[in-house]
Amino acid sequence: MISTLTKPKRLYQEIGLTLYEELRQSRFAVGDRLPPERDIAERLGVSRAVVREALIMLELMELVEIRKGSGIYLIKQPSEDTSDNKLESSLDTDDAGPFEMMQARQLLESHVAEFAATQATKKDIVKMRDALELEKQNIDVLDHKHAGDKLFHFAIAEATQNSVLVDLVKDLWERRENSPMWKQLHSHITDQAYRKKWLIDHEKILSAIQQKKPDAARLAMWRHLENVKDTLLMLSEHQDPSFDGYLFSSNPVQI
Known part of the structure; x- marks a missing residue:
């Protein structure tokens, strides 16, 4: 070095x-x-x-x-x-790696979803449903800004009724949107079909929160963000013929 x-x-x-x-x-x-x-x-x-x-x-x-x-x-x-x-x-020392950011989100937002399932009001559930409807519209018109996706995660954080958790979740999203590393990773991803799978993940998270099942909500969010990591790794893989998918095959965190 x-x-x-x-x-x-x-x-x-x-x-x-x-x-x-x-x-x-x-x-x-x-x-x-x-x-x-x-x-x-x-x-x-x-x-x-x-x-x-x-x-x-x-x-x-x-x-x-x-x-x-x-x-x-x-x-x-x-x-x-x-x-x-x-x-x-020339180094942007504040720019975290995209997969490092995803792991941070996974650890934080899985527990945010768990807590939201105990605190969410009817108004919160309506906001989540509206966010999913916007996400469906974004997918249908091939809008790459992911506005509905972001609003859904924000609505879950807001359902905790804890402003500190809301700020933490929003900060991670802001870091992602301003990250040159994240943008460069996405420049290699052309297939947008994965967004429909993520929408299904979101519907499972909403269902768990609506039914006030904290463990199920935590697990659903954890699996969703694991799917996001796996998808980004696969779609940005530059050696498709030999890709073995083992980058996150073992996870030290028990959920």
Whole structure:
């Protein structure tokens, strides 16, 4: 790793800078395909999700190109005369990786849904239903802004009657919407069919909250956000033929 740099806040940035330095010193030429994610992850002792995020970071730096169904290609050699200070200043240390954000949402929002099932009023349920109706309209007209999706999650948070929880949920959504990493990940996703599956997930969450079943609401939200993670990983996979889907196959958290 580049020794004189201040240690980045994010693990994906540490891995990204390690790969940057390796590319700067390596035999790879412009146009060469880099090793698969699995090999990089095993060699550096991190998950493929972190490697995926590190590669997105290098893509934003316009050093590599991630080609769907093919692999990762070097499109520009890291500059030998790039100073450590210049390189460090190019990092957005506040930009969390998209899968890290998803895990945070999963831990928080599953318990928010659980609590909402004990606190939700009739007015809250109506707001959730209206949000799902908007989500259906968004899907029908191929609106990529996900307004209904966002409003549904906000309505669940508001049903807790706890303003701190509402702020936490909204903050995570705001971070997602302002994240260059998140936008770059989505630039590789063209198939929107997954949104219908997420709508079904939302209907299950609403049903559990409406029936005032906290455990069922927590589990439904957990499974929904697990589905979101899996979907994003699959749809952004750049080596389709060898994708094995194991990135989140084991989860240390018991629900």
